[in-house]
Amino acid sequence: MGPFAMGIDVGRTNVRAGLVDRRGQVVQFLEEAVPPVGQQNPLAETLVRTCREVLHRGGVKLADLVTVGCATVGHVDPDSGVIVASPLQGWTGIDLRTPLSQSFQRTVTVEGEGNAAALAAYFFGPSRDRSPLLSMVVGSGIDCGFIEDGRLLRGAKNSALEAGHMRLFHPGRTCVCGRTGCFEAHAGGYALASLLAEYRAAGHELPARPEEVAELAQASHETCISIWEEQGVLLGLGVAILLDILNPAMVVLSGGILRSWNLFKKSLLKTARDKAMPRNAEVAIVCAPDPERACLLGAVVAALRAEKRYDFFLDAQAETG
Numbered sequence: 001m002g003p004f005a006m007g008i009d010v011g012r013t014n015v016r017a018g019l020v021d022r023r024g025q026v027v028q029f030l031e032e033a034v035p036p037v038g039q040q041n042p043l044a045e046t047l048v049r050t051c052r053e054v055l056h057r058g059g060v061k062l063a064d065l066v067t068v069g070c071a072t073v074g075h076v077d078p079d080s081g082v083i084v085a086s087p088l089q090g091w092t093g094i095d096l097r098t099p100l101s102q103s104f105q106r107t108v109t110v111e112g113e114g115n116a117a118a119l120a121a122y123f124f125g126p127s128r129d130r131s132p133l134l135s136m137v138v139g140s141g142i143d144c145g146f147i148e149d150g151r152l153l154r155g156a157k158n159s160a161l162e163a164g165h166m167r168l169f170h171p172g173r174t175c176v177c178g179r180t181g182c183f184e185a186h187a188g189g190y191a192l193a194s195l196l197a198e199y200r201a202a203g204h205e206l207p208a209r210p211e212e213v214a215e216l217a218q219a220s221h222e223t224c225i226s227i228w229e230e231q232g233v234l235l236g237l238g239v240a241i242l243l244d245i246l247n248p249a250m251v252v253l254s255g256g257i258l259r260s261w262n263l264f265k266k267s268l269l270k271t272a273r274d275k276a277m278p279r280n281a282e283v284a285i286v287c288a289p290d291p292e293r294a295c296l297l298g299a300v301v302a303a304l305r306a307e308k309r310y311d312f313f314l315d316a317q318a319e320t321g
């Protein structure tokens with residue numbers, strides 16, 4: 001067995017770690033809750049502990065670990081592996097790379113979630129070799145990445161495509177960034193949870209969690225169906241703007257909300273195509289094949305790319321810059 005690469009995805013609520021083999025398969029996986037973040041950097045400790053447990057469960061020795069790649073929410077400096085800005089309380093300044101590299105004695109690459117998911121889509125499909133490619137990760141918040149000619153769009157401070165905080169609505173809901181009307185404050189996972197809380201406060205007998213609403217929608221509960229359809233409309237509005245700004249050849253969606261893709265796919269596609277300029281609207285908008293692990297897989301691609309280990313995957317493709 002082996003060699004393997006370790007992929008990590010740091011979300012707002014959960015940390016995921018997985019061992020990826022040379023076929024690009026996640027062969028061992030573990031998910032842990034994000035601890036309350038403070039000065040002692042318990043987040044990094046949780047990452048190290050989770051990765052060690054994944055190695056243990058997989059029966060994999062450290063010698064068989066080629067590299068470690070980490071994707072995270074927030075603005076990360078890819079050179080230092082430090083979260084340099086985050087709207088989340090206490091996250092700014094967290095060094096993700098040093099504890100991981102010290103613990104595993106490997107070079108550790110840290111990349112933003114949107115970029116990581118874009119790399120996964122570009123490398124593994126469904127948009128393999130098709131660029132320009134727009135990736136949108138819809139979890140609690142929304143993160144995006146864009147690849148053209150094989151290269152990630154980064155911007156002057158590695159914070160291009162902060163699309164989750166496009167101010168789309170006025171006055172709009174209050175966002176974690178402190179502004180109002182942001183795309184993710186209306187269309188992200190926590191926005192959906194807030195909407196459900198409002199329904200419940202108004203006397204509707206609805207569950208509190210989006211996944212439970214999805215179950216009811218699958219069972220033909222009309223209010224739940226309409227909630228997910230509206231979710232698609234809200235996401236479609238943001239996608240339409242990005243289609244007009246970036247003119248991608250394909251849009252690949254991933255993240256936890258995509259578990260319910262069949263419930264909002266139709267309204268998202270219709271909204272995106274109705275609202276974007278006609279020339280930009282005719283584009284494939286698809287769900288990633290493994291939407292909840294796209295960032296983890298992309299983190300591995302980023303790490304292997306940084307080390308120029310393009311031979312790791314048995315079905316290797318050309319270098320992406």
Ligand SMILES: [Zn+2]
Pocket residue numbers: 164165175176177178179182185
């Ligand atoms: Zn915001």
